[in-house]
Amino acid sequence: MSDQRLNFIGGEWTESQTGETFETTDPANPEEVIATYPQSDAADTERAIEAAAEASDEWAATPGPERGRVLTKTGSLLDRRKDDLTELLVREEGKTRSEAGGEVQRAIDIFHYYGSKASDLGGTVKSSSARDTNLYTKTEPLGVAGLITPWNYPIAIPAWKIAPALAAGNAVVIKPASLAPGVVHEIADALAEAGLPDGVLNVVTGPGSEVGATIAGHEDVDAVSFTGSTAVGNTVYDTATEDGKRVQLEMGGKNPTLVGASADAEEAADIVADGAFGVTGQACTACSRAIVHEEVYDEFVDAVVDRAAAIEPDHGIDDPDMGPHVSESELESTLEYVEIAEDEGATLEYGGSTLDREGYFVEPAVFSDVDSEMTLAQEEVFGPVLAVIPVSDFDEGVRVANDVDFGLSAGVVTDDHTEANRFVEEIEAGVVKINEKTTGLELHVPFGGMKDSSSETYREQGDAGLDFYTISKTVYDNY
Structure with missing residues (x-):
């Protein structure tokens, strides 16, 4: 009752x-x-x-x-x-x-x-x-x-x-x-x-x-x-x-994580996956764009696909890897973005399908070959969908990261301290994280975004x- x-x-x-x-x-x-x-x-x-x-x-x-x-x-x-x-x-x-x-x-x-x-x-x-x-x-x-x-x-x-x-x-x-x-x-x-x-x-x-x-x-x-x-x-x-x-x-947010050439691909995949698929991607600070240097791009894609494939959604009361979407309409919205991404030419590396069971469950999705102008790279999905975007250098990565209407949370994964400092200075976001996932907030520091966030x-x-x-x-x- x-x-x-x-x-x-x-x-x-x-x-x-x-x-x-x-x-x-x-x-x-x-x-x-x-x-x-x-x-x-x-x-x-x-x-x-x-x-x-x-x-x-x-x-x-x-x-x-x-x-x-x-x-x-x-x-x-x-x-x-x-x-x-x-x-x-x-x-x-x-x-x-x-x-x-x-x-x-x-x-x-x-x-x-x-x-x-x-x-x-x-x-x-x-x-x-x-x-x-x-x-x-x-x-x-x-x-x-x-x-x-x-x-x-x-x-x-x-x-x-x-x-x-x-x-x-x-x-x-x-x-x-x-x-x-x-x-x-x-x-x-x-x-x-x-x-x-x-x-x-x-x-x-x-x-x-x-x-x-x-x-x-x-x-x-x-x-x-x-x-x-x-x-x-x-x-x-x-x-x-x-x-x-x-x-x-x-x-809203369209939060990027920039993965530099010096980054360890496996470590970067852990950080990005946690930020992208935690809380079923239903966070304004969730990482929805991995902007990855071409030198580590292929290795990163393989690693983050492995992370997504290992996630088993289930009823939250049993404490699984990931719970359902909050409602049918939110699930349908995520599925629509998956369809749009495929129609626009992005490559679905893994996931994006509903589960054959009761409830609003979806597999976490990873798309590669995403262009910054695609819908998936511009609009907030609010689901466990990650767009992986290749870039040739750090400057291009920052430009792509800033090439959205939102500016809430952003991260960089790098072993290059100069790149980390430049990212803090040049990124248009209210929360900036170095070698950490885009989600997660301390309660005693200011929180807020820029631009349409x-x-x-x-x-x-x-x-x-x-x-x-x-x-x-x-x-x-x-x-």
Whole structure:
């Protein structure tokens, strides 16, 4: 029997006024319903925003250390429920048990991190050029933060938006993605148990056209943080900035790994395969382009094909090498890109077929002989599909790496320190990795992209995550 979930508004679990619901199902077993959620509308969202606005002043006036204690306790509560959260994430989103457990742990760590950071907020003292004057800054919350989060990291991304927003003293309204909202409900439950006042966090499920659009456009929302596709993100940006809201967007990626002539092909294949096929390729930072020097190209292709062929997809609960796509539409999109790549003349070296079993499973795919102008080299696939592109030298490799509209994460595999330094300087990406996979992020450093991967306004995570949710007031005190 599936769970019956509700919206969380003003400290209470409540049904949508529409009376309509939607279901989440197990992507490895689509006949199994995991939970039922409210199909909310604009009116439900407005109620949540009103609750947040009413609660915002009290929470803003709460001392930072007290706010921090709530977040720290929330992290501890999530830690106690880690196994249940991991299983829920696997069954709604499809990750393997190891991947889901790692993501849940990240959310736990994020709440502990911002729990400690909340005590440091306040401002700085400066030396005044005038006598008998105190000069200092005062850090204040913005008010109400509207958060719109994706399905591919359904607990980590909400955590790295919710925790800094609350640490800074803001009230929050969040719309989790409809494919996997359950773990956000669990965050709300933990925060309430940890002592968060009623109305400070509100969760509303439903379509982006109703819930997301209302959050982005409502006059009582002061800041909007969105993670998702570039197309939707641009719409959110246009709506939110009409009345001057602060906006933060993190969107798509077409992430390259440049494999230099000095690289060990086997090591490079390990790094690229981990970045390309982990989490079923459903990561905005996944490596989708291996740009490989011609001297090691053939050896690299053979090695990365071996890595792909060794992957055995299965139900994530059994902790296989790779889980299913999150939905039928995501699977169909990946299969369409495989077909387009073949039609445009790329060579399918391995994979790209569905499995003869129930669920949204696909073999990881490797394409060689990919030209930088092909669709597979330009558009985000969001599946376990790798395009391998040959280049004649390092300069051509950097040009090809930058020859896309996105600029989120990028890597280089090389034993040449000069090449590594040049790559850091010349690549157009917000995250740059040397001899590491493009996926995987430390929680205490800034995260964000360039070009169509980001609004290029504010970064997420670390101190930068707090910057987005605060504003500074400069005070001159002439005594």
